[in-house]
Amino acid sequence: MSAELAIGIHDLSFATTEFVLPHTTLAAHNGTEIGKYHVGIGLRSMSVPAADEDIVTMGAAAAKPVVARHGGDRIRTVVLATESSVDQSKAAGIYVHSLLGLPSSTRVVELKQACYGGTAALQFAVGLVRRDPSQRVLVIASDVSKYELDSPGEPTQGAAAVAMLVGADPALLRIEEPSGLFTADIMDFWRPNYLSTALVDGQDSVAAYLHALDGAWKDYTEQGGRRLDEFRAFCYHQPFPKMAYKAHRQLLRNAGLDSDESLVAHHIGDTTGYNSVVGNSYTASMYLGLASLLENAQDDLSDRTIGLFSYGSGSVAEFYAGTVVPGYRAHLRVREHDEAVTRRRPIDYAGYRALHQLSLPEDGGEHAVAAQTGGPYRLAALSGHKRIYRPR
Numbered sequence: 268m269s270a271e272l273a274i275g276i277h278d279l280s281f282a283t284t285e286f287v288l289p290h291t292t293l294a295a296h297n298g299t300e301i302g303k304y305h306v307g308i309g310l311r312s313m314s315v316p317a318a319d320e321d322i323v324t325m326g327a328a329a330a331k332p333v334v335a336r337h338g339g340d341r342i343r344t345v346v347l348a349t350e351s352s353v354d355q356s357k358a359a360g361i362y363v364h365s366l367l368g369l370p371s372s373t374r375v376v377e378l379k380q381a382c383y384g385g386t387a388a389l390q391f392a393v394g395l396v397r398r399d400p401s402q403r404v405l406v407i408a409s410d411v412s413k414y415e416l417d418s419p420g421e422p423t424q425g426a427a428a429v430a431m432l433v434g435a436d437p438a439l440l441r442i443e444e445p446s447g448l449f450t451a452d453i454m455d456f457w458r459p460n461y462l463s464t465a466l467v468d469g470q471d472s473v474a475a476y477l478h479a480l481d482g483a484w485k486d487y488t489e490q491g492g493r494r495l496d497e498f499r500a501f502c503y504h505q506p507f508p509k510m511a512y513k514a515h516r517q518l519l520r521n522a523g524l525d526s527d528e529s530l531v532a533h534h535i536g537d538t539t540g541y542n543s544v545v546g547n548s549y550t551a552s553m554y555l556g557l558a559s560l561l562e563n564a565q566d567d568l569s570d571r572t573i574g575l576f577s578y579g580s581g582s583v584a585e586f587y588a589g590t591v592v593p594g595y596r597a598h599l600r601v602r603e604h605d606e607a608v609t610r611r612r613p614i615d616y617a618g619y620r621a622l623h624q625l626s627l628p629e630d631g632g633e634h635a636v637a638a639q640t641g642g643p644y645r646l647a648a649l650s651g652h653k654r655i656y657r658p659r
């Protein structure tokens with residue numbers, strides 16, 4: 268473990284959508300026994316974006332309080348990670364940069380590797396801060412998870428954005444070296460440019476995730492990482508919360524530790540709160556897990572080490588450790604995050620289906636977008652193939 272300058276997450280804020288679909292509504296439509304959703308995959312509801320919400324509006328909404336608290340002066344880089352991109356060329360972060368009024372002396376770039384992209388952005392940010400510790404990097408992970416209607420993936424949909432301010436001497440989490448890395452060229456989940464919904468081999472993707480965990484953990488230990496019993500908790504990428512449990516039981520078993528359920532619950536239990544009501548938010552998912560852990564753990568996590576496992580289909584995975592900074596509780600956003608999930612308006616099945624099937628006009632004309640969101644920013648119009656975002 269390096270004794271160098273501490274670098275990590277200084278602030279973390281998330282935003283989600285205007286609407287929420289309870290899994291009871293989906294189950295009533297498709298005749299699924301609700302236990303499969305509530306218990307089998309661990310989900311109670313999913314966030315559904317309004318017509319005028321997307322990765323830009325959610326990303327800007329997540330980052331707004333971060334910029335309000337810390338100012339934008341030291342932010343010289345904005346990295347937005349997503350697999351729900353709105354343009355093949357222009358980085359979505361440029362719209363966010365503009366909505367937030369950040370200085371022009373900023374580099375802005377978009378990153379992609381399925382759900383792993385947010386962690387790549389975070390690690391690249393750490394490198395930039397190490398090069399110049401006076402700078403801060405705004406990392407945004409923003410995604411809308413969308414599968415075909417009536418497919419097995421449908422109940423795992425969701426949407427959210429996390430904004431993290433990365434800097435030296437962080438207030439929340441110090442990110443440690445080494446990282447354990449794993450890459451394999453596989454097709455467990457993907458989305459060709461011409462499709463709006465992801466393709467997935469569900470059971471294969473679960474196996475691929477578990478295989479990648481083995482690989483990343485093996486590399487982590489070979490790189491000189493910590494022992495498993497040094498960790499207080501583990502944040503996993505959560506395509507659905509039960510995946511974290513499956514993964515953690517495997518990690519403990521393979522390390523020769525007893526996967527006693529009370530230990531598993533102690534390690535994982537506090538990380539699933541937000542994901543179980545938001546659904547899969549791809550790049551943002553693991554960091555919603557981190558927010559949930561920091562806000563919900565009853566014990567003081569100061570100086571305790573957290574293991575983080577990020578997985579992106581296709582596939583790339585990384586296991587790394589972070590140590591919680593004493594005094595972290597004073598910097599959490601418990602009230603705002605609670606409001607982000609409780610303010611969502613329940614939508615009925617017909618309304619959800621209509622939004623799922625909604626596609627924006629592609630004719631290059633002038634089109635106002637229906638005003639639905641109660642969030643701070645909206646996609647107001649399309650004009651000449653350009654997206655027009657406005658504060659609400």
Ligand code: HMG
Binds near residue numbers: 302307
């Ligand atoms: P499925 O085949 O419909 O469900 O889809 P199942 O039959 O496997 O059942 C799920 C669980 O519910 C099982 O538990 C059942 O026993 C249980 P398990 O055996 O797994 O412990 N169950 C019940 N429990 C209580 N009461 C009941 C009941 N009935 C059944 N009545 C699947 C499941 C995850 C495959 C599907 O939702 C899917 O395709 N999801 C999308 C893909 C996915 O999430 N993959 C995860 C790994 S890949 C990943 O994480 C990357 C990703 O985030 C994308 C990216 O990287 O960008 C997806």
